[in-house]
Amino acid sequence: METRDLKVAGAWEGTPKKIGDDRGLFLEWFKEPAFVRAAGHTLNLAQANCSVSAAGVLRGIHFADVPPGQAKYVTCVKGAVLDVVVDIRVGSPTFGAWDSVLLDDKDRRAIYLPEGLGHAFLSLEDDSTVVYLCSSGYAPEREHGINPLDPEIGIEWPTTSRAGSALEFTLSEKDSSxxxxxxxxxxxxxxxxxxxxxxxxxxxxxxxxxxxxxxKEFGV
Structure with missing residues (x-):
């Protein structure tokens, strides 16, 4: 897997090597040695999530209290989404900055967001399916949000779908407020x-x- 650092410190993009033939393809969307090289530590897997969204659905910006926070390793197994990371860490040199990665079922990229960052994504196709590994479980009392259309952050959300049609954003009541x-x-x-x-x-x-x-215990 090839990795690329994003504009928000600690977050990075991973592009897997795909092996394909006339039957289909195979890839390793998560591999611990490559992850450790990029992140500097292993991923403490506590929960795995799957989200399915219609075109235009906009989710986020979500984040969790630190500690323990919630690190995420995200990919899109069907369809396409624009996945966005936002630096919401007060005192960070890049506070308020954001970066994005196109996650889709063609390039099969993944994005890693460590604890303390904001996460959002926009579905660019009906039934876009996002799966992500989380370092901690969901805890409603520790979960928060920021409006993804906040002009202060200024995320440049796409206005057309994967097929080229106009997108109409759909947000949950919680996210829109x-x-x-x-x-x-x-x-x-x-x-x-x-x-x-x-x-x-x-x-x-x-x-x-x-x-x-x-x-030491096993004498390795």
Whole structure:
């Protein structure tokens, strides 16, 4: 898998190698060694989600309190979505910045978002199916949102579908009434850059400590 860093520090895109013939194709959409090289740590898999959306459905911008936050490794197995990561970490050098990756059933790319970042996507085709691996389980009391149409962030959402027809955005009531980035910051909802870095670095150290314990226990 080839990886490419995104404009938001810590987030990256992965493009798998596809092996195909007249029967179809095969690919490894997640592989731990490649993930560790790009992220610097393993993925603590706690939950796997699947989301199916009609063309024009806009979901997000979603984020979770840190700790523990919720890191996500996302791909689209059917259809196409524009997947967006937003830096909502107060104190980050790139606070308010965003970047996007086209996830579809052609290139089969994936995107990784570590804890503390905002996530959103727009479906570009009916029945677009997104699957994502999560580092922690869903906890409603720790989940928050920012309006994906907030002009302060200025995400450049596509206005045409994969087929070239005009898109009409469809948002949930929760997402459409979500606060702006400034409102979320002023209310104290947003994660802080230093605290996020401390949590991720601490989790990485704990992972390495556990790995070394396993080596000693089994004499590897």
């Amino acid at each position: 979500a606060p702006s980035l400034s409102e979320a910051r002023d209310s104290g909802q947003l994660p802080r850059y230093g605290e996020v870095r401390e949590w991720i670095d601490g989790a990485t150290r704990r992972q390495k400590s556990v790995s070394m314990s396993d080596v």
